[in-house]
Amino acid sequence: MEKAPFTARRGRPSAAQLAAISDTILSTAQALFLSQGYANTSMEAIVAASGVSKATLYARYANKHELFQAIVEARIQAWQAAAAADSAAADERPDQDTAAWLRHRALSMLRALRQPEIRAFDHLVVSEGPRFPELARLFHEMGYMLNVRTIATRLSRADGQASPTEQTLLAAKLFASGLVGWIRQESGVGEVTDAACEAAADMMARLLIDGQSAWRAG
Structure with a gap:
């Protein structure tokens, strides 16, 4: 209404x-x-x-960009609160096995990206990004990169590192980008089911864990 x-x-x-x-x-x-x-x-x-x-x-708000930024900040805060609740419900714990943690994180991201509001914002940023790159940068930094840093920090801690390395950060970016790209493509041709999201989350987590020996040594 x-x-x-x-x-x-x-x-x-x-x-x-x-x-x-x-x-x-x-x-x-x-x-x-x-x-x-x-x-x-x-x-x-x-x-x-x-x-x-x-x-x-x-x-x-002095201009349209400031207003849009305020909207994105408010909505991302709301999405983060919902994601935190989802993580808690999924029993996503700091001491959890890394593979299980990654599966929960991936599934949380996919569930979020299925929400109509988030999909609408994503479509807006993708379609308007070439003309208004500040929108893409804002959404990238406040949305995508928050997930990337969380994942990279978790991977680093599992290796006993105080902070993410360039390799760990790159691995986290590829992990997050793979999920975002998959859900965008699949949503473009039909409704994505819970089962499909669960399978994708499990696959991405296993690919990252199984490939650790390669990207750690890179």
């Missing part, structure tokens, strides 16, 4: 009203970005659709 445009009230706004204004701006802008694309969404269109004043919008 679409939210009604924000209705301004007289007087100094309360904390709850300020929060409502921010929520209205972010939710309206997100809906426009995802439905019309980044290029076709203007700050003026967001003002008109949200019901907030132009001064109110620009007082919070």
Whole structure:
């Protein structure tokens, strides 16, 4: 259900009203970005659709890029919270066997990438990236690289290393990229099942673990 445009009230706004204004701006802008694309969404269109004043919008966000960044930050925080809950439910523990940990991490990533909202953001960034590389960099750093660093750190700890090496970081990138690429391709031709995700997660984990002797020595 679409939210009604924000209705301004007289007087100094309360904390709850300020929060409502921010929520209205972010939710309206997100809906426009995802439905019309980044290029076709203007700050003026967001003002008109949200019901907030132009001064109110620009007082919070100097330009469209800042607004999009705020949306991505908010959504990634929500996705991370959901992923953390999923990891806890999957019994993903620091002392867990590395292969089992990787399977849980891979499955969590695939489940996240099946969510309509995340898929919509992913499609937006891929389609708009050539014209607006700052969007691709933002999504890359705040989404993809967070997973890469988590995986690389886990692999390093399993080897008794204090921090990831270049080889470990590369292995983590290839692991994450393989999962992202697989789900993008499969989703493009049909619905991806839970069983397919489980099989892919298991395969990727085994490939990484079984190939350790090769990439460690690289």
